[in-house]
Amino acid sequence: MTAWEGCRCACSSxxxxxxxxxxxxxxxxxxxREVAESLGISESCLRNxxxxxxxxxxSKPGLTSDEHKELVELRxxxxxxxxxxEILNVPPRASPGRTSSQNDLPGGAGTGRGQCSL
Structure with missing residues (x-):
């Protein structure tokens, strides 16, 4: 969206x-005002x-249209x-039938993974 598109005048130009x-x-x-009326747009639109x-x-300080567009994209x-x-920082919930301590074990409890076999 460019800064020009932010103009809320009646014209679509x-x-x-x-x-x-x-x-x-x-x-x-x-x-x-006279110029705006002759063009079929509002005075405030032309002034904007x-x-x-x-x-x-x-010739006037402020964000250019390109800078405004970049700012919008960066935000x-x-x-x-x-x-x-936020999604990545949500702690995992315990699975049904398992306690959180079982979920914390490598491979999960009772899966046979992460357990020593002698």
């Missing part, structure tokens, strides 16, 4: 449309796109690894 809308808003003499474009070009990987770690 391509990256090219967003880029052109931002360019149009910057070169037009009209207000951002403009802010995101400023961050991506480095997802951390959650997956934490879940796996």
């Amino acid at each position: 391509s990256a090219e449309f967003r880029q052109r809308a931002v360019e149009l808003a910057r070169v037009r003499t009209g207000s951002i 796109w403009m802010s995101r474009a400023d961050i991506d070009t480095g 997802r990987e951390i959650r997956r690894l934490e879940t796996e770690n």
